Amino acid sequence: MTAQSPILTVSNASKEFDVSAPWLNRVLERKPKLFVKAVDDVSFTVPRGSCFSIVGESGCGKSTVARLVTGLYATTAGDIRFSAGSGGEPVRVQMIFQDPHSSLNPRWRVGDIIAEPIREMKLRASEAETRERVEELLSTVGLAADDARNYPHEFSGGQRQRISIARALASEPELLVCDEPTSALDVSVQAQILNLMRRLQQELGLTYLFISHDLSVVRHMSDTIAVMYLGRIVEMGPAESLFNAPQHPYSRLLLGTIPDIHAPHRDRALQSGEPPSPLDPPLGCAFHPRCALANERCGRDLPELLSVGAATVRCHAVEEGRAQETSVSEAV
Amino acid sequence: MTDIPVTAPAKAPKTRTGQFFDSDLWWSFKNSKPAIGAAIALTVVILAAILAPVLSPQNPYDLASLELWNAELPPVWMEGGQMPFILGTDVQGRDILSGILYGTRISIFIGLASVVVSLAVGVMAGLTAGYYGGWVDNVLMRVGDVLLSIPIILVAILVSSVAQALLPPELREAGISIVLVLAIALYSWVQYARVVRAQTMVERRKEYVQASRLVGTPARRLMLKHILPNTLTPVFVAATLNFGLAILIEATLSFLGVGMPPNQPSLGTLIRVGNQYLFSGSWWIVLFPSIQLCILVVAVNMLGDWLRDALNPKLR
Numbered sequence: 001m002t003a004q005s006p007i008l009t010v011s012n013a014s015k016e017f018d019v020s021a022p023w024l025n026r027v028l029e030r031k032p033k034l035f036v037k038a039v040d041d042v043s044f045t046v047p048r049g050s051c052f053s054i055v056g057e058s059g060c061g062k063s064t065v066a067r068l069v070t071g072l073y074a075t076t077a078g079d080i081r082f083s084a085g086s087g088g089e090p091v092r093v094q095m096i097f098q099d100p101h102s103s104l105n106p107r108w109r110v111g112d113i114i115a116e117p118i119r120e121m122k123l124r125a126s127e128a129e130t131r132e133r134v135e136e137l138l139s140t141v142g143l144a145a146d147d148a149r150n151y152p153h154e155f156s157g158g159q160r161q162r163i164s165i166a167r168a169l170a171s172e173p174e175l176l177v178c179d180e181p182t183s184a185l186d187v188s189v190q191a192q193i194l195n196l197m198r199r200l201q202q203e204l205g206l207t208y209l210f211i212s213h214d215l216s217v218v219r220h221m222s223d224t225i226a227v228m229y230l231g232r233i234v235e236m237g238p239a240e241s242l243f244n245a246p247q248h249p250y251s252r253l254l255l256g257t258i259p260d261i262h263a264p265h266r267d268r269a270l271q272s273g274e275p276p277s278p279l280d281p282p283l284g285c286a287f288h289p290r291c292a293l294a295n296e297r298c299g300r301d302l303p304e305l306l307s308v309g310a311a312t313v314r315c316h317a318v319e320e321g322r323a324q325e326t327s328v329s330e331a332v
Numbered sequence: 333m334t335d336i337p338v339t340a341p342a343k344a345p346k347t348r349t350g351q352f353f354d355s356d357l358w359w360s361f362k363n364s365k366p367a368i369g370a371a372i373a374l375t376v377v378i379l380a381a382i383l384a385p386v387l388s389p390q391n392p393y394d395l396a397s398l399e400l401w402n403a404e405l406p407p408v409w410m411e412g413g414q415m416p417f418i419l420g421t422d423v424q425g426r427d428i429l430s431g432i433l434y435g436t437r438i439s440i441f442i443g444l445a446s447v448v449v450s451l452a453v454g455v456m457a458g459l460t461a462g463y464y465g466g467w468v469d470n471v472l473m474r475v476g477d478v479l480l481s482i483p484i485i486l487v488a489i490l491v492s493s494v495a496q497a498l499l500p501p502e503l504r505e506a507g508i509s510i511v512l513v514l515a516i517a518l519y520s521w522v523q524y525a526r527v528v529r530a531q532t533m534v535e536r537r538k539e540y541v542q543a544s545r546l547v548g549t550p551a552r553r554l555m556l557k558h559i560l561p562n563t564l565t566p567v568f569v570a571a572t573l574n575f576g577l578a579i580l581i582e583a584t585l586s587f588l589g590v591g592m593p594p595n596q597p598s599l600g601t602l603i604r605v606g607n608q609y610l611f612s613g614s615w616w617i618v619l620f621p622s623i624q625l626c627i628l629v630v631a632v633n634m635l636g637d638w639l640r641d642a643l644n645p646k647l648r
Contacts, residue, residue, distance in 0.1 A: 072542055095546055103539035107561040113540075117547040164543075171547055 005083060006045040007091060007175055007207050008069065013078035015039040015064050019279070036278050038064040040231040041078070046175070046224075048083075051201065051208040053218040053239075055254065056228035057275055062211045063098075065228075066179045069209060070095045082175070094173035098180040100160035104152040110163055111148030114138070117171035137166040141196060158189035165196065169204070177209045182217055194220055215258050219243055227251045230275055230286040237311025247313040249291045285316065293317040360642040367642075370634035377628050381436040388430035389416035393596065407616050420616040423609060428616060431602055432624050438598040439628070442512050443579040447571055450517035454524025455567065459555045461525065462532025473529065476522035484519045484581060485588070491515035492590045505593065512591060516578050527570050531563035565643050572636035576629045583625055599625040 020026060020033040039061045046052040054062045067073045069080060070093050082091040094117075097103035104113055114134045117123070124130045135145040141162040152160055161181060168176055178197070182190040194217065200206060212218050218225060219239060226236040227250060235248040246252045273290040276282050282289055288298040295316070303314045316322075361367050380387060403425045405417050419428040457476070461469040479487070495511040496504060532555075535541060541558055549558075579599075585591035586600025587607075594601055599621050606618030 067542075070546055072545065093546075095543065097539040097543065099539060103543055105540040105544075105558055105562070116544060116549070120544075120547045120549050167543065 005048060007048040007083050008046040008209070009079075009081045009083075010045070010065075010069070011043045011079045011081070013039060013042050013065070013068055013075045013080055015061075015068055015073060016076045034279065037231050037281070038278065039068065042228075042231075042233055043078075044224075044226055044233065044236060046207060046209055048174075048207055049201075049205055050223040051210055051221050053208075053210040053212060053222035053225045054228055054233075055212055055215060055218050055225060058213060059230075059275060059278065060228040061231040061278075062213075062228050063179050066095065066177045066209065066211050069093065069175075070177050091175055092171055092173040093175045093177060094168040094171055095177045095179065096161070096164050096168050096181045099184050100157050100164055101184070103164050104160055104167075106152055108151075109148065110138075110150055110152060110155075113152070113163065114148070114167045114170050117167060121171055123170075123172065133170070134166075137170055140169065140200070141166045156189075157185050158192060161185060161189075161193050162196065165193075165200070169200070173206070175207045175209065177211070179211045180213065181210075183212065183214060190217065197221070215243075215254060227254065230278055230281055232286065232314065233305075234287065234314045235311060237309075241310050245309075247308050247311060247318050248287075248315045249293055249317065250287050253290075285314070291317075293322055295322075357642055361638070364638050364642075366634050367638035370631040370638070373627055374631040374635065377436060377624070377631065378440065380433055381440055384430075384433035384437055388427065388433045389418075390427040390430045392426050392430045392434055406614075419620045420614075422605065422617045423614075428602075428620050431597060432599070432621050435597050435599045435602050435621060436624060436628065438509065438592060438596065439579050439582060439600070439625070442509055442516070442582045442598065443575050445509075445513040446516035446520065446578045446582075447575050449513060450519075450521040450574070451524055451567070451571055453517065454521035455528050455560070455563075457521065458525035458528025458563075459532055459560060462529035463536055463551065463555050463559065465533070469529070472525065476525055479519060480522050484516075485584060487519055488512070488515040488581065488585050489588070489590050491518065492585065505596070508592060509596075512582055512585065515585075516581050519581075520574050520578065523570055523574065524567060527566045528560075528563050531566065532559050535559045535562050569636060569640040569643060572639055573633060576632035576636065579625070579632070580629055599628075 015038050016035045017038055018033065019036050021029070021031050025031065026033070042061075042065060044052065054065055056062050064073065068075055072095075082093070084090065104110075108116075111131070111134050114137055115130050118130050118133055124133055131148075134148055138145055138147055143159065143162055143166070147155070147159075147163075152163065155163065161184075164181075181197070182193050185193060197208070198221065201208060208221065210218065210221055222239040224236065225239050225242045226233045227242070227248065228234065229250050235242065235246065235251045237247075242251065243255065246255050276286065276289060282299070284297070284299045284301055285291070285294070285303050288294040291298065298316050301316070303316045303319065305312045305314050306319050308318060361371075385391070403421060403423050405414060405421045405425075407418065407420045407428075417427050417429070419432070421427055422431070457472050461472040492508070492511050492515055495507065499507050499511075536554075536559060541554060544554055544558055582591060582598060583600030583603065586598050587604045589604065592598040592601045594605055597605070602621035603618055603625070606614075606621060609617050
């Protein structure tokens with residue numbers, strides 16, 4: 001698919017959360033207000049019909065980006081813009097959630113869960129048409145029409161995720177935000193769900209914003225990948241270039257963690273540490289305390305986004321050419 | 333890859349009652365002797381109260397049926413006791429059994445009505461506080477805290493005496509039970525509000541609520557259709573236990589003389605009146621209403637305790 005007009009443009013979006021102690025405690029203990037910058041100055045565009053993925057460790061802000069895009073959270077700063085939908089009306093955005101156990105109301109029948117968007121948005125005129133549509137959606141995601149009468153607890157994790165997808169499709173969205181849709185599932189079931197999602201993308205012309213921490217899942221799905229670290233995008237580029245020639249040391253670290261069945265004992269650079277607390281981010285590049293290539297400048301200045309081939313990278317070492325010395329080839 | 337939908341073997345469509353008798357709750361009930369005993373006792377007491385006009389030998393409200401020469405008769409099995417006054421009579425010749433049956437009616441009505449009123453108020457307050465948080469939450473819950481910090485008897489005495497003073501005399505007798513219901517509800521809604529609020533704060537963060545928000549479901553419908561059904565289990569338990577408590581509070585108020593008047597006596601009123609004759613030897617006037625109150629409250633509490641355990645998944 002050729003690069004088309006973007007369906008979604010995120011420019012310099014930031015999100016801060018107020019994590020201060022309650023008012024009374026603040027007054028009594030003289031604590032200052034406390035903010036976490038979950039997403040910091042994130043920009044990207046998603047072309048229509050493509051799959052844009054965001055990867056990163058837990059706590060890096062990728063789920064917050066998902067919720068900013070769907071409008072569940074409001075941005076603190078920056079701008080999130082959708083192009084006009086195919087029919088001229090605003091693009092409909094829907095979301096598939098991570099945990100299929102908490103994303104379906106346990107007291108509702110599956111038919112009612114899937115019908116909720118149709119009823120709320122009045123997409124069908126009559127109850128009979130709604131029910132017909134629900135049956136159609138159930139068969140689209142590979143479930144039986146009879147399943148509409150059952151409750152969510154009667155289904156397995158994979159089946160529930162199918163129900164979740166059917167509900168998301170019920171409002172006829174053009175952009176689907178998928179927040180780790182497979183991370184709660186068994187590996188064998190993951191593949192089924194991913195295949196279903198790819199099929200739906202082709203059949204319905206969907207655009208995906210795909211959030212995951214699992215690089216092998218992302219590789220299967222994505223056209224473009226953005227790597228996030230502590231609220232910022234550190235590297236962004238076409239999927240194949242990122243997998244074949246990762247630039248940022250953090251991207252390399254991530255790729256190095258993928259198990260390789262052909263080289264189980266390959267020589268992997270061991271890197272320790274965990275992401276610093278977003279309450280107290282390090283100065284300069286957020287990754288420098290863990291980075292083997294870090295020098296004094298990395299601890300002082302925040303690197304700018306830099307174009308390297310098809311990708312953009314936020315790294316002083318790449319800019320100065322220091323990153324080439326380490327080998328890249330072992331990644332997958 | 334093709335997915336073959338797996339259909340479950342055809343199940344007989346279940347009716348609501350069929351579902352109930354299939355449930356864990358019914359199974360747990362069948363296997364709990366205290367619960368069965370309490371349920372039987374409660375059923376007998378409630379049925380007797382409902383059927384009071386049929387069962388009781390005398391209408392205790394009808395002053396014309398009272399004969400003074402029947403005053404202070406002991407129960408039938410004692411010397412001097414006579415039919416139809418099985419449990420004896422009080423100083424005005426009123427049959428104790430009839431008084432108990434009619435009094436239980438009033439006690440149960442006030443208990444039930446105050447549970448319904450406080451449930452409605454408490455659930456709404458809890459949902460609103462838990463869903464919106466912030467200052468709405470602070471205001472609602474602090475009001476509740478303040479109410480709970482005053483002893484309920486004081487609150488109820490205050491409410492009922494103010495109401496007594498404000499109500500016109502012809503409404504006083506009819507209005508007293510409603511005033512009692514409101515006084516008890518004023519206090520007990522806070523408990524429901526707390527239970528519902530805590531549960532709402534958990535539920536509103538769950539992904540199914542977010543999914544529903546995404547399609548533009550208004551807050552009121554989110555609260556009532558999504559969150560409320562998922563908070564009801566602990567509310568049920570609290571309501572059952574509070575029913576017993578409400579009956580006791582009403583009895584206490586009546587015993588203290590700010591509750592039901594002697595011409596439409598609840599169990600508490602009967603105990604208060606009977607208490608005055610305890611030392612003159614007429615122990616039956618106070619003992620039998622007390623036993624009835626005891627059976628009623630213990631049965632309700634045992635059912636509440638069983639329900640609490642049966643609905644607690646960790647104890648299954």
